[in-house]
Amino acid sequence: xxxxxxxxxxxxxxxxxxxxxxxxxxxxxxxxxxxxxxxxxxxxxxxxxxxxxxxxxxxxxxxxxxxxxxxxxxxxxxxxxx
Numbered sequence: 795x796x797x798x799x800x801x802x803x804x805x806x807x808x809x810x811x812x813x814x815x816x817x818x819x820x821x822x823x824x825x826x827x828x829x830x831x832x833x834x835x836x837x838x839x840x841x842x843x844x845x846x847x848x849x850x851x852x853x854x855x856x857x858x859x860x861x862x863x864x865x866x867x868x869x870x871x872x873x874x875x876x
Contacts (some may be wrong), residue, residue: 803841806857
């Protein structure tokens, strides 16, 4: 596939750090993978899935997000947040 980065869509209520499955996967799987393969890690905060179900995959929307989680990710993992 020759990926150039790893991007994750996150809901508007996502927080980091937190004790949940999404945070655990990011911290223990995605970020180590990015480090190992020299890939930047990107996030799309505020994603709301299926706002307009008639549009199927094109029916997503966005919501307001607290970007403190982004600050915490960058501070905690500077090697993958360039």
